[in-house]
Amino acid sequence: MAAPKNERMFDHNASIVLVGCRGAGKRTLGFMGALHLRRRLVTEDHYFEKVTGLSRGEYLALHGKDQFARQNNDVFRRMLDSNRQGCIIECGMSSFAEEAQDLLRAFSRTHPVVYIHREKEQVSQLLDAADVDQLLKADEKHRSCSNLEYYNLYDESSCGASSSSGTSSPVDGRQNSSKLLRARQDFTKFLDLITGRGAKRAWLESPFSVKAIPPEFRSFSYALRLRLSYLVDMDLGWDDLEARADCIELIIDHWPDDLLNVVARQVALIRRNLGVPVIFHVEENPRGERRRSADEKDTMDSELLELGLRLGVEYMSLDLQRNDELVKRVLQHRGRSKIIGNFWLLNMGAIPWLDDKQLEYYARARDLGCDVVRIVRFCAADSSPEILEQFKSKLDETFPEPKPPLVAYDFSVLGVRTPLQTKVLAPVKHPDIVNERDHLATVSTATHAIEALFRQFILEPLQFYVLGANVSYSLNPAMQKAAYEFSGMPHTFRAVTCSTLDSLNQICLSDSFGGACLTTPFKVAIMPHLNVKSHHATAIGAVNVLLPLRGKTGTILDHANSRNKGGSAQSFFGDNTDWSSIVTCLRRAISPRNTVQPSKTTGLVIGAGGMARAAIYALVQLGCRNIFIYNRTKANAAQVAAHFNEWAATQGITANGSGSGPAGQTNTPPPFSSTPPAAVVSQVCHVLPSLLDPWPVGYQLPTMVISCVPATSVDGNALPADFEMPLDWLRSPTGGVVVELAYEPLITPLVAQMQALNQRSGSPSWAVVDGLEVVAEMAVEAFELMTGRPAPKKLMKSVGRRTWEQQQQRGYVPTSYYDFVQ
Known part of the structure; x- marks a missing residue:
């Protein structure tokens, strides 16, 4: 069978339609999606009123039920036809009508139509209706007229004050998690998946990010096998599953009531809590199910596989030994999901690896267009590791590049023969999950597998550093060491005080140098000496993470896959995580x-040093085009403003919102409500000359404030972060977020001012992000950049805050602000 045409690949600008019942959250998600994709939001209610000049209720009262129904169908058809490009379309209750569903089926042949649904309990609370069961039953018909679906989980962050670090924050009375933050993150990531934007943007932002390189192309990667039968009644928390593997293989191994909604x-839940790619696998013999006919089972399997594709999972596990019609249907509807073509050789007499039939299996998967080929073979004692390596060599000789990566391993009743048989997508288990059925992964955890790589000298222990003039009390070593131990990597991380490029060279030229976090005075000074830099570091003009490049071929992918290996470095790569850590904290809080x-939107940056540059860049990447800088030395602020205005001009970014946004987005926002003077309309950055001046006319009051005033000077002299905002600058009617980078003391005058303001208003309209949060985010990103492994974020943040508390108990007085920005 030849590879069938993929019927779910749409034009990149095709409008996206959202359908579902009342209370599913379509309007809110539509608003989030429109802002994220820079598209127009079209709502059915508003479009009806625009066309007819009357609201639905008014039209029904004036013209009667029959005329209203005819007009409603006509308006629905016109709404789809006239908004085929560049829109997010939110459908109202009209989508329950058969005529509208026929229109949606036709529209879904060329456009994404997304069914939005959520927990019954949440819909019941929102609608407070007695007929919710009947409504939800009718709502499921939306599956028949849509081609994608999104399960809108309840966002617990909207009603709690839990700290983003997983621990209580010493900054009293504030909510770290903003309302609907996690829902926004989930839905925008879903949109990136179904539109194909995600992988491209991750690669552009940093080719060394764990999100930039798909697991099948990493040097080593692991798939944590989780069974549906376990997850529906799991005895571990989601935090316990964090950073256990590069992706999750969700195995549908039983059929509970309301199966499709349970699986969705x-x-x-996996996406929200773990944030890693999902491999969707429908097991051939689900547990606890009565024996079914082949046709009956194929029907259910087809529904489940279709569901996985509708959910936009990153990988679909497809058993190519099943009937051709089912295989063809999955390949036709694959969309942007990658297909793992499986051959399960489970019998006692499974053919050996060197049999030509194995090459035929691989060829069939390749010819069908599978992105990955997985061959799993049961054996007793007839296959040595060397034989499998011979098969891989034979395969390389037979099939030229490019070809799909191979996942191949033996297993017995005791589990996988060796975790090193396959380098990518190796099956692993969680150390605390007992599952007598999962014989394919009962031997190894990802930590044990990585430890084995170091024991066999496939990977090598390396030395990592934080380097700068004053780093003796950096929090970074404690966080990084905890992450190394968790991940099974015997690396070391030290804080070394040095201030000259010669001393830096002596450390970095060692064969065991793994990477470094840089502080003053190296962030800017090292820039001319780097051959390879991220475009973020180039734009900011500073580097805070340095990596050796040891790839033999010289490609970025080869360099990235040479992490955790020693040797002579050909050159070095510089990146900047200051800005992205600030972005993460802003997104979490706003x-x-x-x-x-x-x-x-208006942003305000206090200061004009290196961190201020990162803060300005963070605001630009968030899409902010009106940024003001206040600094005690006006000339320094003017210099920074000029740097970013010149850079913005080269990127086509202007203050009216046009030009490229994050990762090449095109911004087409509405015009200014109050247009600034024409002479400055092209400038993104402006300087505030004095705290005594009123807020500039024509600009909204700031809703994002980032204070980059150091707690002490670089030479250790006292220079407290004593900045306070003029009250007239804090009169945003919607409040906002303040990011305070200094945290010695933790409650700076600015933090105290914001606390008092929130208390006077009676509600926390201003969220405050303390410096410990930003530091922890920097450490997490540095770990992932330097090792290529997913970071145990909760653990690192907890260790960082605990280390800081211990320093306070010892009466530590910092010698430099830069002790805390790393």
Whole structure:
């Protein structure tokens, strides 16, 4: 069978339609999606009123039920036809009508139509209706007229004050998690998956990010096998599963009541809590199920496989030994999901690796267009590791590049023969999950597998550093060491005080140098000496993470896959995580009401040093096009403003919101509500000359404030972070977020001012992000960049805050602000 045409690949700008019942959250998600994709939001209610000049209720009262139904169908058809490009379309209750569903089926042949649904309990609370069961039953018909679906999990962050670090924050009375933050993150990631934007953007942002390189192309990667039968009644928390593997293989191994919704919810929970790619696998013999006919089972398997594709999972596990019609249907509907073509050789007499039939299996999967080929073979004692390596060599000789990566391993009743048989997508288990059925992964955890790589000298222990003039009390070593131990990597991480490029060279030229976090005075000074830099570091003009490049071929992928290996470095790569850590903290704290609108939103940066540059870049990447800088030395602020205005001009970024946004987005926001003077309309950055001046006319009051005033000077002299905002600058009607980078003391004058303001208003309209949060995010990103492994974020953040508390108990007085920015 030849590879069938993929029927779910749409034009990159094709409008996206959202359908579902009342209370599913379509309007809110539509708003989030429109802002994220820079598209127009079209709502059915508003479109009906625009066409007819009357609201639905008014039209029904004036013209009667029959005329209303005819007009409603006509308006629905016109809404789809006239908004085929560049829109997010939110459908109202009209989508329950058969005529509208026929229109949606036709529309779904060329456009994404997404079914939005959520927990019954949440819909019941929102609608407070007695007929919710009947409504939800009718709602499931939306599956028949859509081609994708999104399970809108309840966002617990909207009602709690839990710290993003997983521990209580010493900054009293504030909510670290903004309302609907996690829902926004989940849905925008889903949109990136179904539109194909995600992988491209991750690679552009940093080719060394764990999100930039797909697991099948990493030097080593692991798939944590989780069974549906376990997840529906799991005895571990989701935090316990963090960073256990590069992806999750969700195995549908039993059929509970309301199966499709149960599975959709589990996929949503994995994405929300673990944030790694999902391999969707439908097991051939689900547990606890009565024996079914082949046709009956194929029907259920087809529904489940279709569901996985509708959910936009990153990988679909497809058994190529099943009937051709089922295989063909999956390949036709694959969309942007990658297909893992499986051959399970489970009998006692499984053919040996060197049999030509194995090459035929691989050839069939390749010819069908599978992205990965997986061959799993049961054996007793008839296959040595060397034989499998011979098969791989034979395969390389037979099939030229490019060809799909191979996942191949033996297993017995005791488990996988060796975790090193396959380098990519090796099956692993969680150390605390007992599952007598999962014989394919009962031997190894990812930590044990990585430890084995170091024991066999396939990977090598390396030395990592934080380097700078004053780093003796950096929090980074404690966080990094905890992450190494968790991940099974025997690396070391030290804080070394040095201030000259010669001393830096002596450390970095060692064969065992793994990477370094850089602080003053190296962030800017090292720039001319780097052959390879991320475009973020180039734009900011500073580097804070340094990596050796040891790839033999010289390609970025080869360099990335040479991490955790020693040897002579050909050159070095510089990246900047200051800005991205600030972005992460801003996104976590800012409310949907203050979501960035490029032509309107205003940001304020206090300071004009290296961190201020990162803060400005962070605001630009969020889409903010009106950025003000205040600094005690006005000339320094003017210099920084000039740097970014010149850079923005080269990128086509202007203050009216046009030009490229994050990762090449095109911003087409609404115009200014109050247009600034024409002479400065092209400038993104402006300087505030004095704290005594009123806020500039024509610009909205700031809703994002980032204080980059150091707690002490670089030479150790006292220079407290004593900045306070003029009250007239804090009168944003929607509040906002303040990021304070200094945290010695933790409650700086600015933090105290914001606390008092929130208390006077009676509600925390201003969220405050303390410096410990930003530091922890920097450490997490540095770990992933330097090792290529997913970071145990909760653990690192907990260790960082605990280390800081211990320093306070010892009466530590910092010698430099830069002790804390790393």
